[in-house]
Amino acid sequence: MDIVEIIIGVIALLMAIRIFLTRSRARKLLYLCCLSFCISALIALYVDSPMGGIVAITYFVCSTLSSNAIAYTIEQAKDIE
Amino acid sequence: MEFIEYILYIGYLLLIIGIFGTVIGPKVDNPFIRMMNVEVLTVGVSLIFLAYDEALALMTFISVNAVLSLILVRAIILNTEYDEE
Amino acid sequence: MEIVEIIKVVVAGIICWLNFVLIDTYFGLPEKPGVLGAKTIGEKIRDIGGNIHGGYFMGNIVCSPDASAGTLLASIMSYLMGVEGGIIAALLVWIGNRLCADPGYAGTIGALTITAIIYLLSPIIEAKYFIAGMVLAIFTIQGFEHKYASILLGKIAKKMNRGE
């Protein structure tokens, strides 16, 4: 095990627990963004070839698109309720 | 524990959680919430496909699953709209 | 031996933090919410006692790939492929920026800048430490404590005449 992977793993574990315990909806999105950074770095360190970099970039851009849609819906649902 | 057994046990655990959550979960009389609990089951089935090395079945199952949720959401909205009384 | 590696990670983290905060502030992220989703995150940050311009900054990072994403992806690709990887990452970040309907070139500029920095510093600090440094830098803004981080970002934005 490398020291770099251990640092990223500890941060990812902390974020996964804080998403589960926080009650506010908007603050969960901030923690989810930080977890997405950690997973994208771990994929590139695990698969040690240029194809792993393509997977990491595709995953990160699609995850950002998903959280953009969730934040837009929170704004819309606040008006209706 | 080997790596294949690790994936297989996580898949079985998600299946058990999903089944009990769909039948006796909290606030399950709302049809939208009950439909969203079913999504846990599909991830469990995908992990079991992964453990048995069925690559083509896994790819087809993930792609069809997005279309399937569209049909279920449309059915729930039409059922609510045309409901009597 | 491990002490040297930890010092390298911390130094790389400080370089990445300065890089993406300065570029994002210069391109005007704290002034206004670029997309509609960033507005509700900024108001939520204000409700718990933070600064609203720092809240807009955090919301814009969540809702579209900006200079922070450019820094991480360019350091990943330059760890795997060398200098050519950084340019490929800049192209893919530009496509991602257009998908999220966000005007601005912060992501591309950030990716090109960190590629140049890694190429200049490559005999001392390898590209592997920049990945851990970027994760450590994003942890201090988005994950640790939202209130004080937004106040600090608001002060930096006020000093550079962006916002207010």
Added chain:
Amino acid sequence: MEVLPLISGICCILGGIGVILHTNPINKIIMFALLEVGMIGLIVSSYYLDIAIISSLCEPICTIILLLGYLKYITTIKKKKKYGRDLPVLSK
């Protein structure tokens, strides 16, 4: 064991419990995103890279369909409650 399968397994179990226990639908969708993160990590850690690209492309489509369905559902409920019973029907 390596770091990536360990983190992905913890994300899968936490996400699966969280989807069941939360009752607000937007909270359930955020927890569903956490579950998908774990699934993509487990697929990558057994070196099926092409399926990982397909899976990460299909995840925003599924999320957007669920969100649009939720907005339409809540609008239908409000409209029915406002105009539903009090219309002057002929039988009354």
